[in-house]
Amino acid sequence: MAFVAITTMILVPASFSSVNSSLSIIHQVPEGHVGVYWRGGALLKTITELGFHLKMPLITQFEPIQVALPTNQVKNIPCGTKDRVMISFEKIEVVNRLRMxxxxxxLLNHGVQYDKTWIxxxxxxEINQFCSAQSLRQVYIEMFDQIDEKMKDAIQVDCTHYALGIEILSVCVIKPTIPASINHNFEQMEEERTKVLIAMERQMIAEKEAETQKKIVLAEGNRKRYVYGS
Structure with a gap:
């Protein structure tokens, strides 16, 4: 029985569960991760790299921590705009990394679930704060191209101040879902706006052509006066 118990502790994969993690002697750190350890509930300063490693069963617990640019996907974020329209951001992606x-x-201050609080x-x-201060048109059209950078800066400020090792590399905000009736109105407005821009562009071209033709006529008149001396 003792042999079976020891064999089990050696061979049980550490990734199955926290119970198996505490029972196993051999454990593996997968690619893109590092291994961190707890003993008696206290976080150890030992950090292991990719590959197989040994630890004391029952006494030492192991957890792989991803350090190779994890992407957090925050989904289904409802928020209300300043003009009281409810919209929803289906997905926002946050690429981050932990400074080794x-x-x-x-981990000592925020645990392995650090990304729940800080991301x-x-x-x-931050999305709700942003939406509540802007109109629907600002969020959906006028300022949408600024949201990625605004979210990145807002998260990084707090991560730098409180979380220390979390570095926000990029934020990608997917266009929010808005009420169908309002979306139809926006589409019509954009269509009309496009027509106006096209008309303005055509008018500018016509004015430039007229100006060019005027210059040609003037130049031709000057040439004739020079040739005929009149």
């Missing part, structure tokens, strides 16, 4: 020199401090919850809060 601050990994221990980040998932934070992005929801």
């Amino acid at each position: 020199e601050l990994l221990y401090v980040t 998932y919850d934070k992005i929801r809060h």
